[in-house]
Amino acid sequence: MHGDLTAFVAGPLGLLLATEAGGEIISLRTVDLAIIAIYFVMVLGIGFYLKRYTKSGEDFFLAGREMTAWVAGLSFLSANLGALELMGWAAASYQYGILATHWYWVGAIPAMLFLGIVMMPFYYISKTHSVPGYLQLRYGESTRALSAVSFAFMTVLMSGINMYAMALVMKVVLGWNIHFSIWVSSITVAIYVAMGGLFSAIFNEVLQFFLIWLGALLIPILGLVEAGGWSGLVARIHQNFPQGDYTHLWRTMGGFADNPMGIHWTGIVLGLGWVISFGYWTTDFLVVQRVIAAKDLRAAKMAPIIASYFKMAVPFIVILPGLLGLALLPITLVPESAVGPGQHSYNEVLPLMLARYCGPGLLGLGITALIAGFMSGMAGNVSAFATVWTYDLYRPFVRKNATDSHYVSMGRWCTILGVLVSIGTAYLVMQFKSIMDYVQALFSFFIAPLFGTVLLGMLWKRTTPAGGFWGLLAGTASSIGMWALVKADPSKLAWIALSPHAKDMAENMYRALWSWIICVVVTVVVSLLTRPKPVEELTGLVYGCTELPSEGHLPLWKRPIFWAGISAAAFLILQVIFW
């Protein structure tokens, strides 16, 4: 999921990356190529235009802190809505049915609302420029350094992996040369982000949001027309696959052996819905950076709440095409490992559905949506990397008292460097594909414990700097330990998930849950044994020590809590409808 997937979509990404067999699925005509070319001209034009407005560090790294709630909210969502996310989860929905929707609903909505209502005031009032920056204010330099180094390092590596994965998809779907895809998209991203900084990244993410929706929306609309509506879709799936339940969210979650994911509802609710989801949506700087750039506190609180409504609707363009594939495709897709001549894998369900309904022009729009998703995800990575490197590593540890223009210059060079490292990683992965598994796993090690560290830091004033550091370290180390244990002996998964029937998908959930618990326990114990910070040093950082601005003067419909309540109610109703 990290604009680039963490443990969240390790499965689908892994599947996608295995896609190398077979010929191209879609051939483009002149009008399609024109649509793609116009997109490239537009993003570069936006970068050139915004360069003149990107003078100070606050402009380059925080987009001048003047984003409206809508712009910040759509950008917040788009940073996560990459092309691999779309194709990977469409494939997962073909394989697992509507269960894949958990990653969009319980695995996102509560966390987004929690960020908006509970955590955003502390990020915003503290005036931090990054999540590691908040950790420095709350816990000190050592915790910031640990978090910043891991984030910066992993972000560019993940960016490279996604770059390679996307180039591979372009090769499979369109027959494009893999080197051409890598270099053209990377150079474009490097140019417009280096020029316009976060301004450029956010502008293009909002643009991408529209392209993705307008490029992908025709598939579910025409698919439902062909299937005869939702009831017709369900009837056809039952007819084609009578042995499985593909259309219920929770009914098969009573036992590990009762559903194709091999996961119990506790893993989904506590592992995904609580630890991984909250960890990703509230502490991953890639997405949080977009909200920090909001123009005021109310906009910052509203941004993730606005995004939650659209996130709830994303299954319509991602999960539904997979289900439509089950119902309507005249062929049965197979796992990647079983693909033979003339067959297609699960991973190709979205391009197949696109080719089924879209002729010239519409195909170009659909492919542009995928390219835009990939490029904005990469732009998100490099802009977050540039900020963390410049503000959390270079400024405190290398050159403390340089001018603002020096740091902006460093940010621009860092953007180019980040893209070059990403390209290097892409070529490395091309040679040694097993690196991908390790890098994805590495990224997932930090998400869950970091959430424990940030949450305790914000909500419990007794948490001490030593507690925060050792808790984060212990949680991360335990996550690595559990991963290594299962890697060395896969049967040990039964220990982690507490069931012999657990499958790979369950591992990430339970590993995250245990590492979060270990982080919290260690943080609490060490904090109780060490000296807390004086209350006056916690002002603006911790609940109970910070005066939060009242919203009592606002009419009800302008209050973030009102819209969060409606979003939460809609989320619950959806769970009941598709139970």
Place this chain on the structure above:
Amino acid sequence: MGEGHHIIPVWFFIGVLLLIYGVLITASGIYELSEPPATVLGNLRPAIWWGVLLIIIGGVYVYYFMPRKS
């Protein structure tokens, strides 16, 4: 957005792009009337009404967010 810097709103750029795409896709859909593509439900002419939808959305955005000297 961008009030502090007087930047052209992102919505204007989106409008321009959708307007251009709408024109191209509608034109492509009209051309397909004489040479229909082999797609499922192609008889519903999705390229034409989707292209028109893009033109309407793009046009509205361009109109409302066009930079004006005042």
